[in-house]
Amino acid sequence: MIKKYKNHLLIIIFIGLSACSDQWEEHNNAAQDLNNNLVQLIRSDADLSTFADLLVESGLDKQLSSGSYTVWAPTNAALADLPSSITGDEEALKLFVGNHIGYQENLSYQADEEPVRVKMMNGKVSVLRENSITSVDESASFEYADRLAKNGVLYKVDTYMVPKKNIWEVLQEESDNPISQLVMNMTMTDELTMEKYNYFQYDVADLSNEDSTYTFIMLDDAAYETFQMEMEPYFKDTLPDEMSMPLSLGLTKDLVFTTSYYEDVPDTILSVDSVRVAFHPENVVRQINASNGVVYMMNDFDYKLSDKIPAIKIEGEYFDAISGSSGPVNIRARSWASNERDLLVYNHSTPSYHVTYNVPQAHSTKYKIYWLANNDNYWPRNNWQSIAIDSVSNLPYGNKMVEFNNLEEVFIGEHEVQNYGQLKLILKAESTSNNDWNTLVLDYLKLVPVFE
Template sequence: MTRSVIILFLLIVLSCKKDKWNDRNRIDDPALKKDLLQMISSNPDLSLFNTYLVKTGYDKVIASSKTFTVWAPTNKALQGIAPSIINDTAQLKRLIANHIANQSYLTTMPSPAIRIRTLNGKNITFTSTQIDEEHIISADQYTANGILHVVDGVLLPKMNAWEYLNSVDGLQQTFLQSLKYTGIDTTIAEQIGVDPQTGRPIYKPGTGLVELNRFLQRTDISNEDSLLTYVILKDNAYTDEKSKLVQYFTDTTAALTDTTTQWNVVKDLVFNGVYDADNLPAVLYSVKDSVKFHLDRTAIVSVQKVSNGIVYVMDHIDYELDSKIKPVIIEGERFYDLKDRTKASSVRTRINPLTHLLFRDIYIANHGINAFWINYKTVVNSVKYKVYWVAVNDFQTGTFPMRVAFKDPAVTGFPYKTVELNNYSEVYLGDYTTDHYGLLNLYLVGNSVTTNGLNTLVLDYIKLVPILN
């Protein structure tokens, strides 16, 4: 056999094998020749859903070359939809879009559940048998451009926690709405120049204006991608909380007192995660400030599942007051001002032999100034505090006195107290009652002599511990 005949024979054999391999892997499922719209329109039990797809324009969307997953409700399921939704184009579009998601999702994917963003921006929960609370009766139908599931119910778009709050009238909703203001979104504002002094962009007046809310900027309960538990207080419970807290947030005017008190009622009613009413943990810690709550299920008036979690309307809440009105710790090295800024200060890093933990303190010595002071500013509640310091004298053989003064370093405040040698413990200095909520000027004052070694200042921290009723 000639070489050319052998080569020709091998090519024929390989070609036959390739054809058999292709035949083996060829998928002849007719469904794969249909797109999602064609699959839906060919199913008589989905005719009503198909009608609404056409009415809202989503028929063209799911007939495109992109990949989608559709959870299509049966005709029976859709018959229960209120006419007010069907006859409102915007509401109907939101409804239909809530049944469609980008990409392909099979029932084998959840383990045990996944949250999926639909075309209307809401998230729905997908398991191997359900989508949100609706059952999948025909799953994983492949099409040319995605996956079709048939469901026995309608996926009504849920409000998020913020939307639900604003659908419920009450003192809490009224106060949170009062925190709205107009700000600038620099991503949509028109830039017209740059400030030569600061280098910051200059924007055209009137552009980029958006409505913002101070509460949402702190804790965004409108975020569709979050999972949270949120508490709305009935008016009687809201009023009770204001009455409980007002003594700790008394400000310089009645208006400021009221605003600050209400803020401290509402800011801690958000919890990370979703907690079922029948299985509430013994302790829940609020977002941001970790206030320690004990939510009583018997105080729950109503429950609302929302697109980003769950909302409880409650007529009573219980929390540990000392986790809301917290001690204030003023770190020595984080001062605001010095009596004489030309004088050198040192920050030391030490190990506390009692706790075996690192700590940092400020150390000022050999300054030669009578009653040298270090100024601190801190936010305090309107309450009586027990005051402590940790001041470690491990650098000289002799002791020296210091004192703490409030508002004015020349005012006595607490009497001088000797800083003993090698004392790493908290030392009680006395009680101090603040006259209003807000910023407090506090001073660490050195000995009223100019003698080096006797007018040294050293401080790890000052602690203010509130005395609560």
């Protein structure tokens, strides 16, 4: 048995021995490196002397002597043509050097299956692959990789990578652009702390966040004007000369997408507010790659109007006010109901008892009003109820009967909202104190905009 496999065994032993020697060599080398911190290790490679000098100049060498970092140091040859706009400016230099230093230890083999996002010392995020490091659209290859120092890992790379601005900075820079002006004007002051903040950043997306990825669409003057003209009728307000906050939001919120499409943008993308936007590459005027995404300057904006001005559904159980005691108000659990709940107000003995729903997101346009109100045999009599608009005495549609076991939406009537957000819908009982006739029941109200 042993004889039969003797040769095999010998070969295995031989392989084992030869493998051993290699490993020992590596081990010894590693041990030498491990006595040095990253700065010392960089110094020890003469081909990295320029980068070592830049480290000292930017003051980051002190930080790099302790802690845990990964350095992708460009060779002297690579750094030879570094422009003076970087070397001459202290801030720019610090950002530049920081763009080659990542937090924590990152070894190339960790990225062999999928790329690893590395947080860099300047706040940006780079992407490590098995054979390269990428900062947005610039990649560097490794001359050597994974050299361990006392406090981190050193790579030698063949080119440098200039840090990009983030989208927010790009937006600030493009101050001639109408979208830029619009967003920058959305500044508000907190009434308690008196601190200023940008409402767009707060409500839509914080485009200065380096850890997120966005695609942002900017429009040129002509495209913006068209878009604004289309939107304005839906955001009418009582201050004709000023740009209202709802309109500013309406114009900007669907320019942001949560994926960074540096290339190959799909033809339909979904904005952060779930509005479908068509992307036509032929309309791209300019592409600006930013550190946390990409900005497309476009000469046309193509969106779906019915997403932009959506139908509104108001659940009966989420009312804003009731006209009398809450005693007779019941939220019923019903499996047929939307959200599995409906509203039943009965035995209230109050003529014209009513329940109010504010509709702050109503656009200034014409809506068709529907309700789903079902008498599921639980209340033994037909009941009649009505919808009032804005005031309980404004009853344009009259009384409507709630039918037994009707799970269909019932058309109530049309209403033109005058100003954005100014709509109250009031569900009103008959003006009798007779409890046989004054029951209210409502699953939901629905407002469907009419596009003419």
